[in-house]
Each structure stands twice: as C-alpha cells, then as structure tokens.
Amino acid sequence: MTPTDERELLLRRVRSAVGKHGAEAGGAAPAEGARNPLAEDERLDLFERMFLSAGGVIFRGPMEKVMSDLGEILRTEGVAALFFPEDDASAREIAEALVPFGPFHLTTGAEVRGGSPAVTAGFRSAEAGIAETGTVVETSAGGRTLLPGLLADVHVSLLPASSVVERMDEALAALAAGPPRNISFLSGPSKSADIEQTLAVGAHGPRKVIVLLV
Amino acid sequence: MEPGAKAFPRNARKALSDPALQAALGRTTGRFLDHRAAAVAAFPEFEATRERASAIKLEALSRLDVHLSRFIEEAEKRGAVVHVAKGPVQARGIAAQIAREEGVALAVKSKSMVSEEISFNAALAEAGLEVVESDLGEFILQLAGEPPSHIIAPAVHKSRAEISELFSRRLGAPPTDSIPELVAIARRHLREKFLSAGMGVSGANFLVADTGSVVLVTNEGNGRMGTILPRVHLAVAGIEKVIPRMADLPAFLRLLPRSASGQILSSYVSILTGTRQAGDAEGPERMHILLVDCGRSAILEGKYREVLKCIRCGACLNSCPVYQSVGGHAYGWVYSGPIGAVLTPLLIGLSEAAPLPDASTLCGACAEVCPVKIPLPDFLLELRADAREQGLKTPGEIAGMKGYAGVMKRAGLLEAVERIAGVLVQFFTKGKPVEGLPHPFSGWTERRDFPAVAIRPFRKLWKARRGVRE
Ligand code: SF4
Numbered sequence: 203m204t205p206t207d208e209r210e211l212l213l214r215r216v217r218s219a220v221g222k223h224g225a226e227a228g229g230a231a232p233a234e235g236a237r238n239p240l241a242e243d244e245r246l247d248l249f250e251r252m253f254l255s256a257g258g259v260i261f262r263g264p265m266e267k268v269m270s271d272l273g274e275i276l277r278t279e280g281v282a283a284l285f286f287p288e289d290d291a292s293a294r295e296i297a298e299a300l301v302p303f304g305p306f307h308l309t310t311g312a313e314v315r316g317g318s319p320a321v322t323a324g325f326r327s328a329e330a331g332i333a334e335t336g337t338v339v340e341t342s343a344g345g346r347t348l349l350p351g352l353l354a355d356v357h358v359s360l361l362p363a364s365s366v367v368e369r370m371d372e373a374l375a376a377l378a379a380g381p382p383r384n385i386s387f388l389s390g391p392s393k394s395a396d397i398e399q400t401l402a403v404g405a406h407g408p409r410k411v412i413v414l415l416v
Numbered sequence: 417m418e419p420g421a422k423a424f425p426r427n428a429r430k431a432l433s434d435p436a437l438q439a440a441l442g443r444t445t446g447r448f449l450d451h452r453a454a455a456v457a458a459f460p461e462f463e464a465t466r467e468r469a470s471a472i473k474l475e476a477l478s479r480l481d482v483h484l485s486r487f488i489e490e491a492e493k494r495g496a497v498v499h500v501a502k503g504p505v506q507a508r509g510i511a512a513q514i515a516r517e518e519g520v521a522l523a524v525k526s527k528s529m530v531s532e533e534i535s536f537n538a539a540l541a542e543a544g545l546e547v548v549e550s551d552l553g554e555f556i557l558q559l560a561g562e563p564p565s566h567i568i569a570p571a572v573h574k575s576r577a578e579i580s581e582l583f584s585r586r587l588g589a590p591p592t593d594s595i596p597e598l599v600a601i602a603r604r605h606l607r608e609k610f611l612s613a614g615m616g617v618s619g620a621n622f623l624v625a626d627t628g629s630v631v632l633v634t635n636e637g638n639g640r641m642g643t644i645l646p647r648v649h650l651a652v653a654g655i656e657k658v659i660p661r662m663a664d665l666p667a668f669l670r671l672l673p674r675s676a677s678g679q680i681l682s683s684y685v686s687i688l689t690g691t692r693q694a695g696d697a698e699g700p701e702r703m704h705i706l707l708v709d710c711g712r713s714a715i716l717e718g719k720y721r722e723v724l725k726c727i728r729c730g731a732c733l734n735s736c737p738v739y740q741s742v743g744g745h746a747y748g749w750v751y752s753g754p755i756g757a758v759l760t761p762l763l764i765g766l767s768e769a770a771p772l773p774d775a776s777t778l779c780g781a782c783a784e785v786c787p788v789k790i791p792l793p794d795f796l797l798e799l800r801a802d803a804r805e806q807g808l809k810t811p812g813e814i815a816g817m818k819g820y821a822g823v824m825k826r827a828g829l830l831e832a833v834e835r836i837a838g839v840l841v842q843f844f845t846k847g848k849p850v851e852g853l854p855h856p857f858s859g860w861t862e863r864r865d866f867p868a869v870a871i872r873p874f875r876k877l878w879k880a881r882r883g884v885r886e
Contacts, residue, residue, distance in 0.1 A: 397599065
C-alpha cells in the first residue's frame, strides 16, 4: 500500500462517514459579533494587567530609569551573560547599555545553544503584543532567531506600544496570509505544576519574562 | 497501550483504598475546579465562546473530508510531509520508518495522548531509538514506568518524596524535598537532551486547515524547544483535530486554558507551519505530520460523532465525582473520567470497556463544564443501552434491573420492601452499603453496591416533617 493510497482511503472513509449525516447540522459557524475597540491607553493598561497576572514583569516609562532597575533584576537572578539576535538593533542597544550595570558579559545565541553553563538573559524585539491575554508574539519572520525567548534563563522582550493589539484575532490575521514557520505566543514565564500541583517557574523556558514597553 | 478497562471495578476498589492517591486526587481536582470557576466567572464571553467553539467543531466534523484534504495540501505546500495511518499498527510502522529514514538516535517528545493510544514510544524503542518524554509530569512517569493518570496533570498521583527518590535512583541527583530544586534537576537533564536530539515529537492541540499549521499549547515550553531545536519535527495527531481556519483559533485558545487550569492563556502557544524557511535562523529542516484514524472515522459516522469535538481540557475529569474518587488509572486505558468513559468504548470496542459507561452517577457536572458542549451524560446512557443490546449485560444484572424497576413502579410494593429492608439492615449491614444482594437482585451488585437502606424511609420522614399523620 503506498502512502498516497492510504491517504485516499482515509479521505474516502471520512467522506462516506460525513455523508451518513446528510446535510443536517454543521454549516459554517457564525462569525464573532462586532465589538467596540478599546482606546490606546486602555489597551496598554489591559496588556499590563494581563501580563502581570500571567507572572510577567513589565517596565513602562523613560529608559534611563528602567536600565538600573532591570540591571538589578538581572543581578538578583544571577545572570552573567547577555545575548540578542545579530540583526536586532534595539535589542543590541539595550543589552550593551546594560553591561555597566552588572558584572555582565555579552555572548551569542550559538554559544548558548552549544550548551554554555552561564546563566543568561536573552533580549529580543517582539513582533506584537496581545492585550486580552497579556501575550508577546515572537516569530521567525524575516529569519530572526527565537533563541533569546527560548533558551535564556531570563527573557527581556522589547515591545513597541504601537504594536499592541487588543485581541488574538488581530494578531493572527496579520500573520495568517503568509505564516512564518514559527509563531510563538509567550505569556509570562515557563511554568509547571506537575509536582504536587505546586507552581514552579523555569521548567524549560525562561523563569522570568520582562517586557519593556517602548 | 494495552487496554485494561474491563478491570474497572477491581481497579476502582484498589484506588479507593489507596490513601496517598486519595489525598492527591482531593488536592488536585478541587484546585483545578476552583481555578476554572474563577476564570470562567471573570470572562463574561464564556458562554458565547462555547457556543461558537462548538459550532466550529461541528462545522469541521460535518465536512471533515474537505478540511482534512485542505490541511494536507497546505501543509505539504510549505514543506511538510503528511502520513496517514488507519490503525495503531500502521502508525507505529510509519513512525519507526520516519525515524530510521531520518537517521535519528534520540528523540524528545512533548505530551501527546494519541501517541499513548498507539504505543508510540515502544515502536521507536523497537526501532532502536531513545525517546525522552520532556513534559515534566510525563518525564517523571517515564522514569517510573507508569502511564499518565490525568490529561493535563499526568503525575498527580506522585508525591515529591517519591519523585526525589526516583530522580536520585535514575538520574543520580541528590535527594531534596524542594519542588523548585526537583524542577531544576529535570530542566538540566532535559536541556541536554533538547540540544542533542535529532528529532522532536509533538502532538497537536489543533490542526489549522487553511494554513496547514500545527498548534501546540503548553506551559513548560517543552513543546517549543522540541519543535525549534531538532533537525526533524514529527507531529502526531488524530484526524479530528482539524479546524477550518486560523481565524477560528482564538475561540479555542480562550476556552482551553481557562477550562483546563483556570489560566487566561497557557505560557506558550506555538503555531508551527511547514519546515524552516529560506534564511531562517533555526527550525526543523524536515517536518512530518502523522495523521491517525484509529477508529475516529467510524465514530464520525455514528450517533456519537460529537465526542470528536473534545479539546482534551480535562475539565470533565475534575468535575466528575467518580474520577475524583478513583483517579485516572482505574479506567484502564489512555483516557479517563467522563470523556474516557465515552471515548474508550468507542475506540477499543464496547466489549473491551463494558464497565466504563456504568462508571458515572449521571449527575451532569461534566456536561456543565465541557467547553465544547459534548453531551457526555446522554452518551453514557446511550452506551449503556448499546451494551444491553449487544448482549454485554449478564442475565443476572438484567434480572436485577428488572426486579428493581418492578418494585420502583409500584408504590405499595416499594413501601412493603422498604419496611422489610429497614428491619433487615438493622441486623445485617448496620447502615453500610450492600455489596451482595440475594437472588433475584444479585445482578445489581455484580458491578455496583446497593446503597445503604435507611431505617426510616424518606417518605416517612417527609410525612413527619410536614406534620402529616399516617
Ligand atoms: S469532553 Fe469536554 S470537558 Fe472533557 S476533556 Fe473533552 S473538551 Fe474537556
């Protein structure tokens, strides 16, 4: 039996099964009702509230003040090395500006992927934010690496306020026409409650996720 | 996985007398229920979203052939290779062949219920591969050599002391009673595996027909790791996971985490489309999608097709008084709770799982919480009728039922029986449930205890309360 035959047989079985029910039940599902969109500041406030409730950390406001606070968080987390995508100028700028606040050194995604044992912070610009769920969207569009939000112990996501949308639908609609290989929704730190239903962070991904709303 | 669903009554008894399991179940199901209730209360659109999600699933199922072929076409257009397996044997064969042809020695796997159905890990192990479960709960169970006991919290029955003992025995880790430390041990061990694995194996929460995408919803991030880092990605999914459009996804994402754990959204949602694209920094060079039928097209044909709407949130488990009392293992196969009691007989045959539809009080709690509105209690009743029709009830049980019905239909007779029973229980059972009734009622107690008979019948109490003199 060739694979194509198996496939044809499956489709035939399914076709005959759905045929048994005739035309009853199951027309196109109704579309979502219309909604009144939130104003920009309400949208950003909702994003902040939801991201915090997902266990994230968020900074809004002038960057100079943010840098020292951010540096302190990274030090407390024991971060030694910072990395960012080569082609991400804003992420590079922030990471480089943070070096004096630590003892931090710069490293590369390749090194982290090679299994270097240093505690890391990964910096990256996000493509979008979703207010209803407190989510940052990072994708492989344009070939950009996802490692800073994947392998780092602490992830710092740079989110332009102008790219925060209210609902998931808007974020997906923008991507559905030509989806990149990887669309990742990140809502707070990596979590697990698999041991005695007790929440622990950093199961596989970052144990802390920080959004800089710029 | 070898079915053991026939042994439900025995398994259930064992579970009821296991104090550690009872403590774990009480802790877990209650917490899940509270979190779910709070999340639903804080989400005024819940009912409307449920309606919509149910309608989308019905739309998908009623033209599943069209949506499936669209999915296959779109996925392959973007570089994926789609395989189709009719049954578990074919599925295992295809999985092993993919691993061999891709030259993979180590695979990391994230949670997938359908892979338990087809005994996926065993197939790859036979093909000479090491398969590492990367979901923390599944990883613990793999080390312990046990099957999962809850859809979204597979290791609910294990205490931290047992896990620490397991980690030090199997991984050589120092013993600890700190949960964060246990999580860190697993993270270090699994991180190494992620970085060196040749293949990542995932399930799929949803398959999106109009883009050919595989959608994974996780909290730990293991699903992401395994589908970004290794050279090959293999996704295994039941054919019923297809939804027509990417635009349908938000409705399900709003329901699944709220129903499962009370979260607004799980930490990670990955939407994976095809292979790594030109210029991408990472992502798999090869993507295989294994679509599994394993009895689903047969379900689609009949009166139970709505059970295929299930999004595996686990809410019906947590809400079920039977699941709360006996846990997942008692059900004897991959799926437990009300969804298991319906799905297992349909997938492996009613004769292999005859006790499961009886494992319900028909209280209706499951239907109340189900985010896609599956009429689980109706299906359970219907399956009981099927069992009777297929001759799966013993003559003793049928006679017992008939006897019961005969008494219940006649008020005078019932009162007489109540009086006699009220006297008898004082001598024999001392207010405990009756485990074995005499003929012709013995059939009743073959699979269930007869409730304790009250010394004073309800109707007497009622009359006394309202001041009615007899
Ligand atoms: S039957 Fe409904 S409640 Fe139960 S797991 Fe499936 S979707 Fe969730």
